[in-house]
Amino acid sequence: MVTIKDIAKIAGVSKATVSKALNNKSDISKKTKKKIKKIAEEMGYIPNSIAKCLVEKKTYTIGLVLPYLGNPTTIERIKGINDSLFNYGFALIICFSEKQNQQNYIKEMISRKVDGIILTPIMNNLKEVEILTNKKIPFVLMSENIDEGSFDFVGDDDFYGGKIATDYLIKIGHKKIAYFGIGGNIYSDNQIKKGYIETLNEYGIEKKYIMENNFDKQRLKENIKEVMKEKITAIICWSDIMAIDVINNLNDYGVKVPEEISIIGYDNIDFLSIFHIPLTTVSQPNYEIGKQAAILIVEKIKNPDLKPKKIIFKPELIIRKTTKEVNNV
Amino acid sequence: MVTIKDIAKIAGVSKATVSKALNNKSDISKKTKKKIKKIAEEMGYIPNSIAKCLVEKKTYTIGLVLPYLGNPTTIERIKGINDSLFNYGFALIICFSEKQNQQNYIKEMISRKVDGIILTPIMNNLKEVEILTNKKIPFVLMSENIDEGSFDFVGDDDFYGGKIATDYLIKIGHKKIAYFGIGGNIYSDNQIKKGYIETLNEYGIEKKYIMENNFDKQRLKENIKEVMKEKITAIICWSDIMAIDVINNLNDYGVKVPEEISIIGYDNIDFLSIFHIPLTTVSQPNYEIGKQAAILIVEKIKNPDLKPKKIIFKPELIIRKTTKEVNNV
């Protein structure tokens, strides 16, 4: 491996001069700079940013810790982060945290001296970010927020998302509307649920049907059976993927969507809009969310004392073919 | 930030002892180890792996360089890599290379001293991997191979994929079959195309319809017009996403799938199987490909002189509803 020492030897100058020349410091003559750069180029020199980090105490690296639950929107956000991070000269180190304790993954990131962390917390819980606040490591939350405390956050307004979905269903005549969520205190789930409840209340609809499946397909099936007994006419789902599952299960029971039950998903996954019976869904700008999270963390690193900023996008209801007005006889 | 020096001071021992104790070296007494570990814990010590890297010349980091072209299969592979890498104690640093020169991204990875690189080359060209071979940095190619040279590679057998798709269409009566690819010397594109051509030749079908759109929606439309003029009855597409596009365009022209034209995609994206008119497609095990790529790069790092290994999965034809036999009157 060629180092500045090697270059220094060839160029007949000191290590310090090489370092300064390569970094375009002002106190090196143009001639020397040119000469040294040429030699570096010829020798195929690639700087060792590890050594640089050790001195500068900055790694120009952002850690991304998030769960991947098979939702294709994830990649859009990652791409958004990647693209804007690269503009700032930062690299991205990723780990998918699954459903376990995120603390270990966060510690790993800290050990690797990332300058900041973008985190999608699994638990709506201060504990998740405790180390980060203790160690004063800049971080921003993405997509999922935490109720207690006040943190930098980029995501969409899921409360509003829950509202517009419910509102629409009521407006087209539905009264027995269910919400299919996850359970277990997930921020977005809570928010959508709140929006759902509040909207029903506004219209004076007492009866709520709140189902939780905790990512368990079997429980989802049971949930469906339960609401079918109750003769509900519409379901709002926490995600598009869940919505698809619900539709399939309903089809298996011979229940037609949207004729008998209307379904609204959440995410607006591209590919789901294409086929027949395109999904009615709530849309959020995933790429943009990732992008803004990256911009915010870089800002935060440059200026750690900035007070928490929230960038919240309004989701949009995309009405397609899985919802239908109810004939109120 | 608390360092081993701080711990040493509190514990009343030397830095070396702390280092050894924390790393469970055998020449430290159990008592001291226990004491030091306790202090480290209490002080909230997190090791600085940057410093460690500088000494050990290993970062336990793998670089992943790949294009993201909106194909949701990408995330599956990333997840596969992530999961098995974590088992080995490696972290993953990702960058999406778009259509530009991948060399810069690779250099960035080298500068960051990754122990190895998993690369999906954009160009079927030795130049892409030149630095890596020069600098003797372990790498494995994933999904896309390079014709010249012989490299470690994990992916599926796209030649075979092209064959089974074509073979199936011929068996159900099609004779005028088109292949819709990308062009511009992409390995997988070439392979599928080869499989397509060879199979047609085997059946003595002279006429080939090879279209290239280079990811350009407009050119895709023109391609479709062209093959419609030729009255082809089936199209094999380079990807599921492209297949969807083709189907939509065909629908716009009032051409019915599969009644008038059969379509085969490539990728077997989950969500596309769910709706009515599920896509006939060629399936590849993306998660597994990522996983094996990770295992292979770690192997390669431990033993750089291993000769190139190829792990090639046989894709599978998934027959669904976008293909139909032809009535040969």
Next chain:
DNA sequence: CTGAAAGCGCTAACAT
């Protein structure tokens, strides 16, 4: 303008 020296936090070889 250029160079010598110190040091980032850690490990490893060699003493003790």
Next chain:
DNA sequence: ATGTTAGCGCTTTCAG
């Protein structure tokens, strides 16, 4: 069993 020393590759004072 523990400590001393040197050094990884780089940047950064401070002198010259």
